[in-house]
Every structure is written in structure tokens, then in C-alpha cells.
Amino acid sequence: MATAERRIPAPHPNPETRAFWDGAAQGRLLLKKCLACSQVHYYPRAICPFCGSDRTEWQQASGRGTIYSWSVMRRAEVPYAIAYVTLEEGVTMMTNIVDCDLDGIHIGQRVRVVFKPTEGGPPVPTFTPA
Numbered sequence: 001m002a003t004a005e006r007r008i009p010a011p012h013p014n015p016e017t018r019a020f021w022d023g024a025a026q027g028r029l030l031l032k033k034c035l036a037c038s039q040v041h042y043y044p045r046a047i048c049p050f051c052g053s054d055r056t057e058w059q060q061a062s063g064r065g066t067i068y069s070w071s072v073m074r075r076a077e078v079p080y081a082i083a084y085v086t087l088e089e090g091v092t093m094m095t096n097i098v099d100c101d102l103d104g105i106h107i108g109q110r111v112r113v114v115f116k117p118t119e120g121g122p123p124v125p126t127f128t129p130a
Ligand SMILES: [Zn+2]
Pocket: 034, 035, 036, 037, 038, 039, 048, 049, 050, 051, 052, 053
């Protein structure tokens, strides 16, 4: 088990991502869904990347997904895992896998979101084995 906590730099919300980070502060993982083409996208944008519509709305994700790929950074002060996690909603996000044995991480592993504090900013969504 990892014992030391890694320090995470604060994210910098902008007008397009402000609601995402406000949601994170409440422990909610938010995604953008397009009302024109019904596709969910990540990262959050004002304009749908699939059809160009500006008719998008926020929806709360289940917070569950599976690991698509991962890598462990061992040359850090506190080793950590970076990964792509595909959410149940179909989008894939770059994130960290936390609170687990880094040697036990594997492709297809079921994970769930857990928010980790940052240095002076909103918490960030990371994932841990479900
Ligand atoms: Zn669209």
C-alpha cells in the first residue's frame, strides 16, 4: 500500500470548466452532454467536439469506470500511477489511480472516483479499485 500522500498542484478553472471544478468540490464528477447529438464528451468544453453545437448541459457521472491503460511513475518523490479510465458514460479521461498497490493495477480493472485535495485549489477526480 502507498503510505505517503502525493502533493497535487492546484488546477486552474476557466469559464468552460468552472462548473466541473465546483462539482468536484462537492464530490460530484460532472460531464458535458450535447443536446443536439446526444454525445457525452470530456474534457468539458462550451462547444460540442462532435457536432459543433453550443447546446450542451452538465450531467453527473456515475463515477465508475475501467482502466484502459496505465503507467507507474517511480522516479517521483512519491511514486504514483497515471491512467486512462473509460467511464460508464463512454468517455475516457486521463487521471491517477490511488489508494492501492501500484503493482496490482491492470487493464480492465474496475475503478470508482475518489476526489483528492490539491495545494490551494479544488479537489481533483482520481480513481481507486472498486
Ligand atoms: Zn454534439
